[in-house]
Amino acid sequence: xxxxxxxxxxxxxxxxxxxxxxxxxxxxxxxxxxxxxxxxxxxxxxxxxxxxxxxxxxxxxxxxxxxxxxxxxxxxxxxxxxxxxxxxxxxxxxxxxxxxxxxxxxxxxxxxxxxxxxxxxxxxxxxxxxxxxxxxxxxxxxxxxxxxxxxxxxxxxxxxxxxxxxxxxxxxxxxxx
Numbered sequence: 001x002x003x004x005x006x007x008x009x010x011x012x013x014x015x016x017x018x019x020x021x022x023x024x025x026x027x028x029x030x031x032x033x034x035x036x037x038x039x040x041x042x043x044x045x046x047x048x049x050x051x052x053x054x055x056x057x058x059x060x061x062x063x064x065x066x067x068x069x070x071x072x073x074x075x076x077x078x079x080x081x082x083x084x085x086x087x088x089x090x091x092x093x094x095x096x097x098x099x100x101x102x103x104x105x106x107x108x109x110x111x112x113x114x115x116x117x118x119x120x121x122x123x124x125x126x127x128x129x130x131x132x133x134x135x136x137x138x139x140x141x142x143x144x145x146x147x148x149x150x151x152x153x154x155x156x157x158x159x160x161x162x163x164x165x166x167x168x169x170x171x172x173x174x175x176x177x
Contacts, residue, residue, distance in 0.1 A: 016084040016144040016153075017074075018137055025089035027113060032096060037085060038113035039075050039140060041068065046106035047076045047115070071141040075115060078143070085119055086144065086153050091135035093121045094127040097157055115148045127156045 019037060021027040031038060044063060050056035056077060060069040079100055102118035110116075129136060133152065144150055145164035 003152050014082055014084060015080070017079060017085065018088055018142045018144050019085050020088050020140045022113075025087070025095055028087065028095060032124055035101075035118050035121060037100070037117045037119045039072060040113050041116040042112060042114045044072070046108070047072070048104055048106060051138070053077055065137060071139055072115065074143065075100050075117070075141055079104075079117060089135045091138060092129045094129065094153065094156060096121055096124040098122050123157060125157075129156070
């Protein structure tokens, strides 16, 4: 029996993700300007034609380690339009927030980071995670679970905006607070 298809998988409510645009956020300037969220693992090609989670996991797990395969599968099939994305640099700093505006797509014309989604980056800046909070995950993409943690990260970004104003003039956090 086949696993659930993406269309069959009903989900309500917004989810939040922690995302790293490359090691130490080295691709953040490019991705933030182009409204992109991207993962590498380009050698796997276009993953959009796998209809079930089971199919995708089987292919990806055969070529990547467990943690990497989970991140890529989440990116392709779990992240949804409207989800919130906190961008991180390392494990102690947030550098942006946005909302996903497209489904998964693959761009073979790019030289690297071909696994893509479009994102409306609402704010960019540098927000240090307080010392008494847990460090941010090391993985490239992790679902942020727990309402309290989401509230903490949102408060961190909002407090900075109140103190210093928006870092990206066109950014709006309408619906964020």
